[in-house]
Each structure stands twice: as structure tokens, then as C-alpha cells.
Amino acid sequence: xxxxxxxxxxxxxxxxxxxxxxxxxxxxxxxxxxxxxxxxxxxxxxxxxxxxxxxxxxxxxxxxxxxxxxxxxxxxxxxxxxxxxxxxxxxxxxxxxxxxxxxxxxxxxxxxxxxxxxxxxxxxxxxxxxxxxxxxxxxxxxxxxxxxxxxxxxxxxxxxxxxxxxxxxxxxxxxxxxxxxxxxxxxxxxxxxxxxxxxxxxxxxxxxx
Ligand code: MN
Numbered sequence: 001x002x003x004x005x006x007x008x009x010x011x012x013x014x015x016x017x018x019x020x021x022x023x024x025x026x027x028x029x030x031x032x033x034x035x036x037x038x039x040x041x042x043x044x045x046x047x048x049x050x051x052x053x054x055x056x057x058x059x060x061x062x063x064x065x066x067x068x069x070x071x072x073x074x075x076x077x078x079x080x081x082x083x084x085x086x087x088x089x090x091x092x093x094x095x096x097x098x099x100x101x102x103x104x105x106x107x108x109x110x111x112x113x114x115x116x117x118x119x120x121x122x123x124x125x126x127x128x129x130x131x132x133x134x135x136x137x138x139x140x141x142x143x144x145x146x147x148x149x150x151x152x153x154x155x156x157x158x159x160x161x162x163x164x165x166x167x168x169x170x171x172x173x174x175x176x177x178x179x180x181x182x183x184x185x186x187x188x189x190x191x192x193x194x195x196x197x198x199x200x201x202x203x204x205x206x207x208x209x
Contacts, residue, residue, distance in 0.1 A: 003054040006159050010059050013069040017056055021073050024050040026080040026105070028165035031089045032144040032158055038095040038200065044144035046070060046093070049162035057158050059147040060096070067097050074101045082169045084108050084123045084161075086189075091196045104189045107168050113185050114175035127164045130171045135160055
């Protein structure tokens with residue numbers, strides 16, 4: 001099936017796009033919210049991209065508590081969900097839409113484990129080094145609550161946050177295997193749902209002395 005390179009949807013994925021995305025072995029995922037606290041700040045937008053580079057942005061309505069097709073995709077065992085700093089996105093998706101995301105790949109954790117020659121692990125830095133692409137992050141802190149009237153700049157920013165993730169994932173996977181940290185990376189990804197449970201209960205430093 002041929003999907004457009006970028007489409008905006010309300011509330012959920014269409015059945016057709018869900019079917020197409022379920023055939024991808026990996027899907028890049030990002031969210032935009034009103035802020036950094038899931039209990040306080042609502043989820044406004046969920047962006048997805050498959051290996052063919054087909055981006056979908058789903059506008060989440062105020063008060064919306066479920067997104068059935070999105071849930072099917074994000075819980076599908078045979079599709080790896082790739083995030084940059086999964087800890088936040090997985091928490092907000094669970095809190096607002098009841099989605100238990102799995103399996104997970106986090107490009108920020110992968111970058112920290114593989115790129116030990118730098119302390120620059122923001123998405124912009126990682127994309128710049130691995131893809132030689134300059135991401136424009138100027139819309140990062142903007143009003144995502146006005147979903148019906150998102151600007152061109154906001155939508156293009158939102159799309160770019162998922163457009164390069166799968167290529168970054170492949171390069172980081174290669175580096176992790178080369179440095180013999182692939183197993184450790186997978187173990188880190190597997191504890192993310194537990195970490196998210198603790199975060200949502202507002203436990204801090206549970207493992208500290
Ligand atoms: Mn983003």
C-alpha cells in the first residue's frame with residue numbers, strides 16, 4: 001500500500017495505516033505534550049514513522065482516554081517501538097491512553113552506551129553526528145494544545161522528530177554490537193516499563209542507599 005509521506009489524523013490511526021505499520025519490523029514514535037509531568041500535562045500529539053518514511057501525526061483530543069488502533073500497534077510484540085528518551089513517552093502513553101508499550105528501543109540509552117566519547121546525547125546532537133542532518137528544534141517548547149491549528153513549523157518539527165529515528169537506531173545498533181554492549185542495551189530497554197511504573201507512582205531513587 002502507498003501511504004502519503006505525511007498525514008495528520010484525529011484521535012487514532014486508520015485501519016489501513018495500522019495494517020501497513022504492523023508489517024514494519026520497527027516504528028519510530030514520539031509524543032508532544034503540554035509539559036513534562038504526565039499527571040498534570042495532557043498528551044497532544046503522537047507521531048509515528050515506519051521504515052518507508054511514512055509519517056503519521058495523531059492529534060489526541062482533550063479528555064481522550066483511548067486510541068484502540070494506536071494501542072494495537074504500540075503493544076504488538078513483533079514491532080519494535082523506537083523512541084528517543086522512551087522513559088517519558090512510554091509514561092505519558094500509559095497514563096493518558098492506557099497503552100503498555102513493548103518492545104522498546106531507546107536511542108538515548110543506546111547513544112549513552114555506544115557513544116561514550118561524548119556527553120551530547122540529545123536527539124539533535126545524535127542526528128547531527130549520525131545522519132549529518134541539522135534538526136530545527138525551535139518548535140520544541142510550543143503550544144501543542146491548540147491541535148486543530150498547529151502551524152506548519154510545528155507539524156514539520158513533529159514529523160522530523162520521528163523521521164530519522166529508525167536510521168539512527170540502525171547505526172546505534174551496529175555500534176552497540178561492535179562494542180559488545182548490545183546485550184546490555186537490551187537489558188536496559190527491558191527494565192523501562194518497571195522504571196515507568198515507579199515514575200508514575202512518583203518514587204524517586206528507589207535503588208539509592
Ligand atoms: Mn518531539
